[in-house]
Each structure stands twice: as C-alpha cells, then as structure tokens.
Amino acid sequence: MEDLIxxxxxxxxxxxxxxxxxxxxxxxxxxxxxxxxxQFVVADAKIIHAIDKEYADQHPLISGEKxxxxxxxxxxxxxxxxxxxxxxxxxxxxxxxxxxxxxxxxHGTSVAKRFIFGFIGGFFILLGAxxxxxxxxxQFASGWAQLSLSAVPFTxxxxxxxxxxxxxxxxxxxxxxR
Amino acid sequence: MxxxxxxxxxxxxxxxxxxxxxxxxxxxxxxxLRLKDFHALRTIAVFVLVGMLGTWILELSGMAHLSVKPxxxxxxxxxxxxxxxxxxxxxxxxxxxxxxxxSGRIDALVTVAGMFIGALVFILIYPAVVQPIDAIANxxxxxxxxxxxxxxxxxxxxxxxxxxxxxxxxxKKSENTGLIxxxx
Numbered sequence: 001m002e003d004l005i006x007x008x009x010x011x012x013x014x015x016x017x018x019x020x021x022x023x024x025x026x027x028x029x030x031x032x033x034x035x036x037x038x039q040f041v042v043a044d045a046k047i048i049h050a051i052d053k054e055y056a057d058q059h060p061l062i063s064g065e066k067x068x069x070x071x072x073x074x075x076x077x078x079x080x081x082x083x084x085x086x087x088x089x090x091x092x093x094x095x096x097x098x099x100x101x102x103x104x105x106x107h108g109t110s111v112a113k114r115f116i117f118g119f120i121g122g123f124f125i126l127l128g129a130x131x132x133x134x135x136x137x138x139q140f141a142s143g144w145a146q147l148s149l150s151a152v153p154f155t156x157x158x159x160x161x162x163x164x165x166x167x168x169x170x171x172x173x174x175x176x177x178r
Numbered sequence: 179m180x181x182x183x184x185x186x187x188x189x190x191x192x193x194x195x196x197x198x199x200x201x202x203x204x205x206x207x208x209x210x211l212r213l214k215d216f217h218a219l220r221t222i223a224v225f226v227l228v229g230m231l232g233t234w235i236l237e238l239s240g241m242a243h244l245s246v247k248p249x250x251x252x253x254x255x256x257x258x259x260x261x262x263x264x265x266x267x268x269x270x271x272x273x274x275x276x277x278x279x280x281s282g283r284i285d286a287l288v289t290v291a292g293m294f295i296g297a298l299v300f301i302l303i304y305p306a307v308v309q310p311i312d313a314i315a316n317x318x319x320x321x322x323x324x325x326x327x328x329x330x331x332x333x334x335x336x337x338x339x340x341x342x343x344x345x346x347x348x349x350k351k352s353e354n355t356g357l358i359x360x361x362x
Contacts, residue, residue: 006209009200013217014345016199017224023191024225025232031181032245034192036273040297048301061304072185077276079189084202084277087194098284100269102208115288117267122275122292123299124264129272130300131308132257133247136271137192139254141222142245145229147322147333149249157258158265159211165266166211174205176215 005175006101010091024145031072033145035138037129039077042067105174117169193277199225202277204269204286211266220345227341234334251315253308 009016027034045062048055057063088094098111107113129135132154134143140158143151196202199221209215210222236242247254265271270278270289278286300308323330 006205006215009198009203009206009217009221011198011200013199013220014224016195016201017221018228020192020195020199020201020221020225021228021232023188023195024229025236026191027188028229028233028242028244029236030184030188030243032243034188034273035245036276037293037297040272040293041301044294044297044301059301059305060309062301072181075182075185076189076192079186079191080193080196080273081189081276081280082186083190083193083195084197085193085280086190087197088281091198093197094282096282096284100204100208100285102205102212102269111285114285118270118285118289119292119295121264121268121270122289123296124260125268125271125275125289126264126293126296127300128257128260128262128264128296130257130297131260131311132254133250135261135273136265137273139247139258141226141229143247144226145233146244146246147230147330148246149317149320149322149325150247150251150254152322153249153251153255154258157255158262161259161262162266163211163213163262165263166208167266169267170208170212173212173214176209 004101004104005177008177010087010093020141024141027076028142028145033138033142034076035073035134035142036077036080037126037135037138038066039074040126041130042070042074101174102170105172106170192273193280196274196277197281202274202281204274204278204283207265207269207274216348220349223341223345227338230334231338234330237330246319246321248312248319249317250312251317253312253314253316256311 024034045056045067048062049068061067099109099114103114132139133150139151139154143154200206200217201221206215206218210218233242261271268289270286272293275286275289275293279290317325322333
C-alpha cells in the first residue's frame with residue numbers, strides 16, 4: 001500500500017515553468033508550436049487507411065496529407081514519451097503503479113474502478129481535444145503563446161468543466177507534502 | 179537537421195519538463211483543479227508567460243514559426259468542455275497522459291487507450307457532426323492583436339508583468355504558511 005500523501009514534484013514551479021516555456025520558444029523558433037493530440041488521429045487514420053482505403057480516401061479529414069504521414073508532431077510525441085521515461089528514471093521516480101493519491105482517498109484502492117473511469121476520461125479528453133483543434137498543449141499553452149483568439153473560449157470551458165468535474169469526483173483532500 | 183530529429187529532441191525536453199515539473203502527475207493536476215495545491219497552476223502560469231514573451235521576441239526578430247488555430251468558437255468551447263471533463267476525471271491530458279504512462283502509471287496507459295478510441299470516434303463523426311459545428315461562429319485563424327487592432331506588445335507586456343507580480347505576491351503565502359490545511 002502506498003503512502004497516501006501527494007509528494008513534491010522534482011523541480012520547483014518556477015524552474016519547471018521556465019524550462020517548459022523555453023522548450024516552447026525552441027519549438028516555435030525551429031519548426032512549430034508544441035502540440036500533442038493530433039497524432040492520436042494520425043495513428044488511427046493510418047490504421048483506417050490500411051483497413052478500408054476507399055473510406056479513408058473519401059474522408060474529408062483523414063484523406064488529408066497531414067493525417068497520412070509521421071512527421072514532426074509524431075516524432076515530438078515519441079520524444080515526449082522517451083523524455084518523460086528518462087527523466088523519471090534519473091529522478092528516481094519511475095515506479096509501477098495503477099492508482100493516484102487523490103483517487104484513493106475518495107474511491108479506495110480498487111484499480112478496476114480507476115481503470116474504467118480512466119478509460120472513459122481518456123475518450124472525452126481526445127474527442128474534446130480534436131473538437132477544439134488542440135489540447136492543453138496545442139490549444140492552451142501554444143494558443144496563449146501566440147495570443148490566439150481560439151485559446152480564450154478553450155481556457156474558459158476547459159477550466160470550468162475541469163474544476164467542476166474534479167470537485168464532484170474528488171471531494172476528499174489528501175495530505176499534500178509542502 | 180531534419181524536422182523529425184528536431185521533433186524528437188523538442189519532444190524529449192518537453193516530456194522531461196512535464197514530468198520534472200509535476201504536470202505529468204495526476205495528483206498535482208487534481209490538486210490544482212480543486213484549488214488545494216497550486217504547484218501545477220504556478221508551473222503552467224510560468225510556462226505560458228515565458229512562452230508568450232519568447233514568442234513575441236521571436237516574432238519581432240522574424241524567427242517565429244507560428245501555427246494559429248482557427249477560432250471556431252462553438253467547436254472550441256464544446257471541445258474544451260469535453261476535455262475538461264476528462265481532465266477533471268483523470269488528472270491527465272494528452273501530453274501528460276503519455277508522459278505519465280512512460281513513468282510507470284498503468285492507469286495512465288488505460289487513459290491513453292481511451293484516447294485512441296476518442297480519436298477514432300472523432301474521425302467517424304467528423305463529416306456528419308464535427309464539420310457543421312466547426313463552421314458555426316468560426317473566425318478562422320486569428321489572433322487577439324489582429325481582431326482587436328491592438329499591437330501584440332500591448333498584450334504581452336502587461337500580461338507578463340501582471341502575471342509575474344501576481345506569482346511573486348502569492349508565492350510566499352501558498353508555500354510557507356500552510357494556507358491549505360490537509361483535511362481528513
């Protein structure tokens with residue numbers, strides 16, 4: 001059984017924020033702003049093209065060139081996974097686990113329950129991200145970096161619904177290491 | 179260097195930053211959404227402020243590769259709401275979900291599996307549902323400076339200055355005084 005306390009992050013907020021901001025500047029300076037969620041559609045589109053080429057070729061979205069190749073965005077996501085893995089190992093924080101502290105203080109240790117709601121949550125996350133033309137990276141972080149009009153409604157509804165859902169799903173507050 | 183290699187490097191740094199900064203930590207995200215633990219919120223704020231300032235400087239020097247998304251107000255609002263529900267339910271978003279799965283969180287892997295199904299349903303309903311909604315109140319790819327006629331600097335400088343002051347003023351309080359007591 002894990003200790004039910006939310007541990008501090010490896011880096012303080014100002015250092016992490018500065019680092020992430022500079023990564024964004026690097027991305028925009030070299031190729032394109034950060035973004036993650038498009039590649040989920042690219043991966044699915046690749047499979048659909050392989051299974052039902054006729055359907056895919058007539059589809060208004062995935063017939064597009066952007067959804068048929070593994071480009072910069074794809075390799076960015078691969079790098080993201082590798083970078084997080086290496087950072088977790090080097091920080092001594094890589095750990096196999098299937099539940100979170102906040103979830104357990106309200107819902108107990110059942111992993112099955114966490115998985116079911118986690119799966120449903122993932123479904124909404126990506127469906128919503130594509131409706132919105134971007135996720136927390138591409139629409140929120142990159143949107144504000146470029147002062148996009150689209151970032152404004154996105155920020156309002158994402159945080160409003162995110163806070164409301166979290167309030168309903170996670171009523172009990174665990175111990176938080178300061 | 180090919181853009182693929184650049185993508186791999188930028189992505190690697192991004193993933194490492196998300197993990198080390200606690201954004202790829204569902205407990206930190208839920209703590210922020212519940213307004214009980216402001217670490218993630220502060221990290222995100224600095225991330226956005228530095229990104230905004232840096233992008234503006236790049237733009238002034240003609241070195242920015244921008245990619246502004248279409249302001250399809252209705253579709254973006256619905257999408258933000260759906261993503262928010264999933265975000266508040268799990269503590270993950272697409273990038274941090276991948277990063278968390280890579281750090282050994284099996285529940286994040288399950289959430290990522292849900293994301294692939296979400297992407298599939300998006301593709302399937304795109305012609306009938308998404309396209310019509312996307313056309314409503316769509317202002318195309320436009321920025322706040324363009325639509326208001328107020329130059330970027332008059333947005334960036336005040337936002338960065340006010341944001342930085344707010345972070346400094348609230349910094350000591352949230353960290354040292356135990357502003358938020360653990361319940362239970």
